[in-house]
Amino acid sequence: MKKTARAHTNIALIKYWGKRDEQLFLPTNSSLSITLDRFYTETSVEFDANLTADRFRLDHAVIEGKEREKVQHFLDKVRRATGETRFAHVESVNHVPTAAGFASSASGYSALAAAAIKAAGQTFTEKELSILARQGSGSASRSVYGGFVEWQKGQLPDGSDSHAIPILNQDEFDLAVLSVEVTTEKKKVLSREGMKRTVETSPFYEGWLKTVDRDLAAIKTAIHARDFRSMGEILEYNALKMHATTLGADPPFMYWQSATLKVMEAVSQLREEGLLAYFTIDAGPNVKVIVEIENEQAVIERLNQIDVVSEIYPCRVGPGITYLD
Ligand code: ADP
Ligand code: DP6
Ligand code: CO
Numbered sequence: 001m002k003k004t005a006r007a008h009t010n011i012a013l014i015k016y017w018g019k020r021d022e023q024l025f026l027p028t029n030s031s032l033s034i035t036l037d038r039f040y041t042e043t044s045v046e047f048d049a050n051l052t053a054d055r056f057r058l059d060h061a062v063i064e065g066k067e068r069e070k071v072q073h074f075l076d077k078v079r080r081a082t083g084e085t086r087f088a089h090v091e092s093v094n095h096v097p098t099a100a101g102f103a104s105s106a107s108g109y110s111a112l113a114a115a116a117i118k119a120a121g122q123t124f125t126e127k128e129l130s131i132l133a134r135q136g137s138g139s140a141s142r143s144v145y146g147g148f149v150e151w152q153k154g155q156l157p158d159g160s161d162s163h164a165i166p167i168l169n170q171d172e173f174d175l176a177v178l179s180v181e182v183t184t185e186k187k188k189v190l191s192r193e194g195m196k197r198t199v200e201t202s203p204f205y206e207g208w209l210k211t212v213d214r215d216l217a218a219i220k221t222a223i224h225a226r227d228f229r230s231m232g233e234i235l236e237y238n239a240l241k242m243h244a245t246t247l248g249a250d251p252p253f254m255y256w257q258s259a260t261l262k263v264m265e266a267v268s269q270l271r272e273e274g275l276l277a278y279f280t281i282d283a284g285p286n287v288k289v290i291v292e293i294e295n296e297q298a299v300i301e302r303l304n305q306i307d308v309v310s311e312i313y314p315c316r317v318g319p320g321i322t323y324l325d
Contacts, residue, residue, distance in 0.1 A: 002046035002089075003118035004324040007110035007143045009039040009096055009103035011177055011288050013235040013280060014216045015242040016138050016151060017208065018199040024159040025138045028199065029212045032150045032167065032219060033142045036177055037318030039096035041107035044089075045119040051087035058092050074109065074136040075116060081132065084120040097184040101255065101284015103143075105191065109136030110143035114321045129321065130163040139191075146170040146319035148223055150216075170317050173226060176296040178289040179313040180303055182259035189253050191283040194246060202248035208241055228292055232278030235290065239280040255283050259308035263287040266306055275299060 016031035054072040056063045063071075071090055079085065090112065098104045113133040117124045124132065126144050134141035134151075141163055142149040147170045154162030189197075198205055215238045222230035246253050260281065267279045267289055277291040277299050291299045300312055 002044050003115050004044040005111045005114035006040055006042045006322050007107045008035050008318040009107040010035045010142045014219055014238050017242045018195050025134050026159050026162050027138055027153045030153040030216055034148055035146045035318040036315040038313055038315040041094050041111040043092040043111035043115045045115040046089045047084055047086040047119055049086050054087045056090045077135050078116045082120040082122050099186045100184050101282045101286050103139055105137035106139035106143045109133050109140035127163050144321055147317055170319055174293055176291050176293055177315040179315055180263050180287040180289055180309055181311040182285055182308050187284050194283055197249045198245045201250040202245045204245045204248040208245050235280050236278045257285040260285045262306055262308050
């Protein structure tokens with residue numbers, strides 16, 4: 001039976017940056033994100049006894065090589081967890097740019113996990129789905145839920161306590177997240193290799209680890225108090241620290257381009273003028289600007305004036321996994 005699931009991307013306010021176990025995707029630190037309404041993946045899975053390998057189509061194109069193997073490797077985990085023995089047809093459409101710092105791996109693996117479990121005839125709890133999705137891409141563990149979501153790093157070596165939990169529902173803290181596109185080019189350093197190189201070689205990684213728990217605790221307090229200013233200050237600071245670690249890696253790398261800096265400067269200029277907005281950046285050059293709903297239009301107008309901005313996608317807080325059949 002063919003089953004289809006939809007999952008949305010998420011933007012981390014406290015970043016997941018580093019693994020303590022690469023096979024199980026266990027993170028070195030807990031993280032916190034907002035699920036976005038606008039960007040999502042829809043994935044269908046159908047197991048088929050006639051297949052001799054998993055087939056993967058993304059955005060209507062047949063995918064071969066390494067990218068297909070990643071999907072097969074993930075489906076091997078699904079087969080181990082469910083007792084399913086057949087290979088599958090996987091058909092996925094990203095309503096988000098792929099591998100460009102818009103978190104396609106989060107929506108992609110969350111949708112794949114949900115569709116595959118259903119196609120295998122099983123029902124998983126959200127916690128179980130989060131643990132499974134995590135093993136495709138760490139950030140996918142958070143896309144199982146809508147709203148504000150924490151991924152608790154856990155302690156157990158088997159990863160059974162490393163999963164997301166909902167912090168606030170979709171309708172409990174309404175915010176706008178402006179996804180400011182400066183390029184949709186694929187990144188040169190995928191998140192996975194970027195964080196690995198940083199953990200292994202950057203002398204600044206220690207500073208990240210020492211302070212990230214404090215950031216997480218403080219932002220949770222701010223979120224629960226609906227204290228937008230404190231939340232903004234913490235999330236911006238946390239993003240800057242994450243990116244700082246990449247500069248100390250060997251060989252060093254950075255996800256920012258000159259256009260990225262232009263948007264960052266504009267956001268701090270807006271604040272000087274009294275318009276509260278804060279930026280965060282994932283593993284890529286595009287910027288996400290967090291703003292209260294009442295200031296959304298004014299901030300969009302100002303950011304649209306920057307010559308290097310190619311598109312602004314206004315997002316709101318989005319839902320968790322949904323099933324389409
Ligand atoms: P992003 O910023 O888009 O999350 P990453 O470097 O984290 O970039 O991950 C990109 C990788 O995620 C792709 O190379 C691919 O392996 C995987 N991916 C993206 N979309 C999908 C999808 N719909 N289904 C399965 N895997 C996907
Ligand atoms: C900077 O989840 O894409 O976006 O687990 O290796 O697939 P893998 O990496 P991924 O890393 C996301 C890194 C980040 C921060 C975040 O989303 O928390
Ligand atoms: Co990703």
